[in-house]
Structures are given as C-alpha cells and as structure tokens.
Amino acid sequence: MRHRFPTITIAALTIIEFLALSGRNHSLLSRAFSLSKTNSRFPSKMPPTSLTKRCTAPAAAAAADDDDDAVQYFLLKSEPSEYSIEDLARDVREEWGGIRNYQARNHLRSMRVGDRAFFYHSQSSRPGIVGSVMIARTAMPDSSAYDPQSEYYDAKSTKENCRWDSVLVEYEMTFPVMLTLKELKDAVSNDPGGVIASMALFKQSRLSVVPLTRAQWVEVMTMIRNKSQEAGKTESEEGRNRKKKRIDNK
Numbered sequence: 001m002r003h004r005f006p007t008i009t010i011a012a013l014t015i016i017e018f019l020a021l022s023g024r025n026h027s028l029l030s031r032a033f034s035l036s037k038t039n040s041r042f043p044s045k046m047p048p049t050s051l052t053k054r055c056t057a058p059a060a061a062a063a064a065d066d067d068d069d070a071v072q073y074f075l076l077k078s079e080p081s082e083y084s085i086e087d088l089a090r091d092v093r094e095e096w097g098g099i100r101n102y103q104a105r106n107h108l109r110s111m112r113v114g115d116r117a118f119f120y121h122s123q124s125s126r127p128g129i130v131g132s133v134m135i136a137r138t139a140m141p142d143s144s145a146y147d148p149q150s151e152y153y154d155a156k157s158t159k160e161n162c163r164w165d166s167v168l169v170e171y172e173m174t175f176p177v178m179l180t181l182k183e184l185k186d187a188v189s190n191d192p193g194g195v196i197a198s199m200a201l202f203k204q205s206r207l208s209v210v211p212l213t214r215a216q217w218v219e220v221m222t223m224i225r226n227k228s229q230e231a232g233k234t235e236s237e238e239g240r241n242r243k244k245k246r247i248d249n250k
C-alpha cells in the first residue's frame with residue numbers, strides 16, 4: 001500500500017499543474033493539493049469482515065493486482081438530476097452504489113484506493129465529463145441491495161450471497177470547463193484509430209463504470225486543459241473588449 005502513495009501524489013501534482021496551466025485561479029487548487037498530502041487518512045484496513053462478507057474479486061481484478069503500484073483509471077456515470085458533481089463537491093465522500101450490471105460491478109470490484117475516475121454526467125441534455133474523483137474505499141456489499149425501501153432493492157441479494165457492491169468515492173475537482181460527449185465523439189471522427197476512439201465508452205455506451213487506460217486518461221485531461229485554455233483566452237478577450245468599450249464610451 002505504501003508504495004502507491006507517491007504515485008498518487010504525482011497524479012495530484014499533475015492536476016495542480018493542469019489547473020495552473022488552465023490559467024484560472026481555481027478555488028479547488030488548494031483542495032487538490034491538500035488531497036495529495038492527506039492520503040494517510042484513507043482507511044488502511046477494510047472494516048471487519050465479520051460485519052460484511054467480502055466479495056471475492058473476479059479474475060480480472062486479481063490479474064490487475066500484479067502491477068500493484070499502478071493507479072487505475074475509470075469513468076463513472078451519474079445522472080445529474082440524481083447525483084451531480086455539485087452534490088459530490090458538497091458531500092466530499094459518497095458511496096457509489098446502485099450498480100445493477102455485472103460488468104460494471106466487476107469493474108467496481110477491481111478498484112483500489114487511490115485509483116482515479118472521471119465524473120461523467122449522463123442522461124442529461126448535455127452529457128460529458130465534468131470532474132474527477134479518487135477511490136477512497138474498495139468494493140463492499142452494496143447495502144441498498146438489501147434495503148426493501150431502496151429503489152435499488154434486489155430481492156435475490158442476501159448478506160451471505162453478495163451480488164452487488166459499492167465503493168466510496170472522494171471528490172477531487174470540478175473541471176473549469178466540461179468536456180462534452182459531442183466533443184469526445186468529434187475526436188473519434190477526427191481520429192478513428194486514436195486513443196479516444198478506443199475508449200470503452202463508445203463500445204459499450206450503456207456501461208456505467210467504464211475502465212480507462214492511462215493513455216486515455218491523459219488524452220482526456222489534455223483535451224480539457226486545451227479547452228479551458230481556449231475558454232480562458234476568449235474570456236480575457238471579452239474582458240478586454242468590454243474594458244475598451246467602457247473607455248470608448250467615456
């Protein structure tokens with residue numbers, strides 16, 4: 001576990017660098033920085049297994065453990081009307097549950113503390129990537145599956161036979177600009193053999209937990225950085241024009 005922390009710090013520094021490059025004095029910059037310093041507050045141990053039966057990780061996750069130092073990357077979809085990045089910014093940490101698809105669940109089970117994920121607003125008039133989160137707790141049985149009051153109640157789930165899991169996600173940042181699904185699709189059209197085109201997001205558009213390669217993560221980050229730089233330029237031009245107008249009007 002200890003070996004993973006420097007990797008996380010480097011990743012967090014990349015974010016600071018990214019925000020700095022975006023040309024904005026983002027209030028979240030200090031938060032991102034403090035996150036990189038306080039990894040130790042992540043639970044080092046899982047809660048007692050007697051409380052909740054630990055699910056067995058699927059073969060894919062076991063194989064991923066071979067490279068224990070590597071941070072894994074994901075994309076997590078949420079309908080903003082149900083739970084948005086603004087909600088997570090307020091809550092800071094939230095249980096990511098209600099996943100009722102085996103493939104998505106298996107991706108949840110492969111997650112490790114310190115892994116990173118894009119927060120994606122789905123089923124909205126403007127779907128796209130709006131921010132990032134860090135995985136703060138690995139998969140455990142999703143309590144909503146046993147709760148008859150929950151909309152995610154699953155009559156076939158029992159505490160002994162855990163069918164569905166949840167992880168804990170921690171807010172990292174809201175990006176200065178949103179990267180829309182349309183912009184991602186444009187990137188695919190421009191480069192059908194490229195890094196973005198290979199994203200599982202396009203192959204399985206209904207999957208709510210999407211694994212990403214590091215190359216895909218970096219490419220998306222670069223697209224967001226480029227877009228926020230553009231937005232920053234436009235903004236300062238507008239600012240200059242407004243100022244000029246005020247002067248002209250004098």
Ligand SMILES: *[C@@H]1O[C@H](CO)[C@@H](O)[C@H](O)[C@H]1NC(C)=O
Pocket residue numbers: 025
């Ligand atoms: C940037 O943020 C810092 C810390 O919040 C603040 O002290 C400073 O005045 C801000 N700078 C600008 C140009 O807004």
Ligand SMILES: *[C@@H]1O[C@H](CO)[C@@H](O)[C@H](O)[C@H]1NC(C)=O
Pocket residue numbers: 219222223226
């Ligand atoms: C980002 O901008 C740089 C410089 O304009 C450009 O070379 C690069 O291809 C862009 N990358 C992406 C992913 O948009």
